[in-house]
Amino acid sequence: MNTETAAAAVLDHWIDGASASPASGTYSSGTNPATGGPTVRIAGGDPTDVDAAAAAATRAFPGWRRFSAPERGRILRRIADAIREHAETFADLEIEDTGKPRRTALAEVENSAAYFEFYAGLVNLPVGDVLDVEPGQHIYTRREPYGVIGIITPWNVPLNQAARAVAPALVTGNVVILKPAETSSQTTMLLARLSAEAGLPPGVLNVVLGSGSVVGTAIVSHPAVRKVAFTGSVQTGRTIGRIAAERIIPLTLELGGKSANVVFADADLDVAAREAVRAFSANAGQVCSAGTRLLVERPVHDAFVARVAALAGELREGEDIGPLITRTQFAQVQEYFQIAHEEGATAVIGGSVTDDPALAGGFYVKPTIYSDVDNSSRIAQEEIFGPVLVTIPFDDEADAIRLANDSEFGLIAGVFTRDIGRAFRVADSIEAGQVFINTWSTGAVQTPFGGHKNSGYGREKGIEAMLHYSHLKTVVAVY
Numbered sequence: 081m082n083t084e085t086a087a088a089a090v091l092d093h094w095i096d097g098a099s100a101s102p103a104s105g106t107y108s109s110g111t112n113p114a115t116g117g118p119t120v121r122i123a124g125g126d127p128t129d130v131d132a133a134a135a136a137a138t139r140a141f142p143g144w145r146r147f148s149a150p151e152r153g154r155i156l157r158r159i160a161d162a163i164r165e166h167a168e169t170f171a172d173l174e175i176e177d178t179g180k181p182r183r184t185a186l187a188e189v190e191n192s193a194a195y196f197e198f199y200a201g202l203v204n205l206p207v208g209d210v211l212d213v214e215p216g217q218h219i220y221t222r223r224e225p226y227g228v229i230g231i232i233t234p235w236n237v238p239l240n241q242a243a244r245a246v247a248p249a250l251v252t253g254n255v256v257i258l259k260p261a262e263t264s265s266q267t268t269m270l271l272a273r274l275s276a277e278a279g280l281p282p283g284v285l286n287v288v289l290g291s292g293s294v295v296g297t298a299i300v301s302h303p304a305v306r307k308v309a310f311t312g313s314v315q316t317g318r319t320i321g322r323i324a325a326e327r328i329i330p331l332t333l334e335l336g337g338k339s340a341n342v343v344f345a346d347a348d349l350d351v352a353a354r355e356a357v358r359a360f361s362a363n364a365g366q367v368c369s370a371g372t373r374l375l376v377e378r379p380v381h382d383a384f385v386a387r388v389a390a391l392a393g394e395l396r397e398g399e400d401i402g403p404l405i406t407r408t409q410f411a412q413v414q415e416y417f418q419i420a421h422e423e424g425a426t427a428v429i430g431g432s433v434t435d436d437p438a439l440a441g442g443f444y445v446k447p448t449i450y451s452d453v454d455n456s457s458r459i460a461q462e463e464i465f466g467p468v469l470v471t472i473p474f475d476d477e478a479d480a481i482r483l484a485n486d487s488e489f490g491l492i493a494g495v496f497t498r499d500i501g502r503a504f505r506v507a508d509s510i511e512a513g514q515v516f517i518n519t520w521s522t523g524a525v526q527t528p529f530g531g532h533k534n535s536g537y538g539r540e541k542g543i544e545a546m547l548h549y550s551h552l553k554t555v556v557a558v559y
C-alpha cells in the first residue's frame with residue numbers, strides 16, 4: 081500500500097464559482113482501486129454546504145436564464161473545447177479514481193466533450209407550438225427551465241455521466257447542484273473549474289462532495305431544487321423517489337440492468353461473439369447497459385459459448401480489464417462467485433479474483449462466464465456489476481423473447497440474426513429502452529437512453545433529454 085504519500089491533495093466543493101471547504105471541516109480518503117492505496121482527501125459535505133450551493137444556484141438562475149440562447153451555446157462549446165484540451169489530465173484523474181484502461185478513459189473524455197458540443201448546437205430547441213383553436217385567439221406553448229436541478233451521478237463512468245446530465249440541463253437554461261459519487265469525484269471537480277474558466281457564471285454549476293446518504297438526501301430534499309436526475313442503483317432510486325413523491329418534483333431515474341443479448345443460429349457468429357465479449361467486459365462489466373445475459377439458440381449454444389469464452393479468455397486483467405472500482409464492489413462480485421457456486425453453475429472461464437501477483441492489492445477479478453444457467457437463478461436475475469456473463473440456451477423466437485423479458489430490468493438488448501424481419505420483430509417485442517441489432521451498445525450522444533421496468537424512467541441523451549430538463553407553459557391570448 082502506498083501509505084507513505086505525503087500530504088495528499090485536497091478536493092473541496094465548488095460553490096458559486098469558487099472552491100469551498102466543507103462546513104464540517106471533515107474529509108474522507110479516496111482509494112486507488114488498482115493498488116488499494118490512498119488518493120485525494122475528499123470534502124465531507126453536509127446540508128449546510130448544500131444550502132450554500134442552493135443559495136448560489138438560486139441567485140444565478142435569473143441571470144443565466146436571461147443569457148441569449150446562442151451565448152449559452154457558445155459557453156457550452158468552449159467547455160467542450162476545454163475538455164478536449166485537458167483530455168490527458170481528465171484521463172489521469174479518472175484512472176486514479178477508477179483504474180479503467182487509458183483508452184477507455186480517453187474515449188469517455190471525448191464522449192463527454194461531445195455532449196457539450198451536441199447540446200451547444202441545439203440551443204434553440206425544444207421549440208413550442210402554435211395551436212389553432214378558434215378565431216380571435218393566439219395560443220402557443222413554450223418550454224421553460226425548471227430552475228435548480230439536482231444531479232446525482234455514480235462511480236462507474238464519472239465524467240461522462242456528469243456531462244450527460246449537466247450539458248442538457250444548462251443549455252435549457254437551468255442551474256445545477258451536482259453530487260458525484262464520493263469515490264470518484266476528481267473529474268467532476270475539474271469539469272466545474274474548467275466550465276468557470278470557459279465563461280460559465282458563478283453559481284450556474286455547483287458541485288457538493290460527500291456521501292449519498294447525507295449530501296444526496298440534502299439535495300433531493302432541498303426546497304430550492306425543482307427536479308432531480310439520478311443515475312445509480314435501484315435501491316437508491318427508490319429512496320430518492322419517495323422524497324421526490326412527497327415534494328412532488330419530477331425525477332429521472334437511470335438505474336441498473338441485466339440486459340439480454342439474443343443470438344440466433346443464422347447470425348454472423350464472428351461478429352456476435354466479438355460483440356458478446358465487448359458487451360459484458362467493457363469497463364469490467366460496471367456499466368448499467370452491460371450485456372450480461374447471453375441467450376443463444378440451442379443448436380449453436382455450446383459451440384458459440386466456447387467461441388465467446390476463447391475470446392474473453394484473451395482479455396488480460398490490468399490491461400484490457402480494469403479493477404472493480406470500489407472495495408465494496410470487489411466484495412460484491414466475489415459474493416456472486418460464491419452464489420454461482422452454490423447454485424451449481426459451471427464457470428467456463430474465470431469465477432475468481434485475479435491470480436496475477438503483479439496486481440495484488442488491486443480489486444481485479446477474471447472475466448467470468450457461467451454456461452447454460454437457469455434464467456430464474458440469482459446470477460441470471462441480479463445485477464452483478466462485474467465482468468460476469470451468464471449464457472442461456474433458447475428454442476425459438478418466442479422462447480427468446482420470453483426469456484429476454486423475464487427480468488425485473490429493461491435497459492437495453494441486442495439481437496443477432498441475418499433474418500431482418502425477425503430482427504425487427506424481436507426488437508419490437510423486447511421490453512427495453514433501446515435495442516441494438518447486429519451490434520452491441522454504442523455511445524452516441526444523439527441517441528435517447530433510459531429504461532423500462534426497474535431500469536428507471538425518463539430519458540437521458542439526445543434531443544429527448546431536453547424535454548426532461550424543461551417544462552411546458554401554454555399561453556392563451558384573445559384578440
Ligand code: NAP
Nearest residue numbers: 233234260261262291292293296297312313316335368465
Ligand atoms: P448508489 O448507492 O445508488 O450510488 C449512486 C449515487 O447515489 C452516488 O453518488 C451515491 O453517493 C448516491 N447515493 C447513495 N445513497 C443515496 C441516497 N440515499 N440519497 C441520495 N443519493 C445517494 O449506487 P452504488 O452503491 O454506487 O452502486 C451500487 C449498484 O448500483 C451497482 O452495483 C449497480 O447495480 C448500480 N449502479 C448503476 C449505475 C448505472 O449507470 N445505472 C451506475 C453505478 C451503479 P455515494 O456513493 O457518494 O455515497
Ligand code: MG
Nearest residue numbers: 292312313316
Ligand atoms: Mg451506495
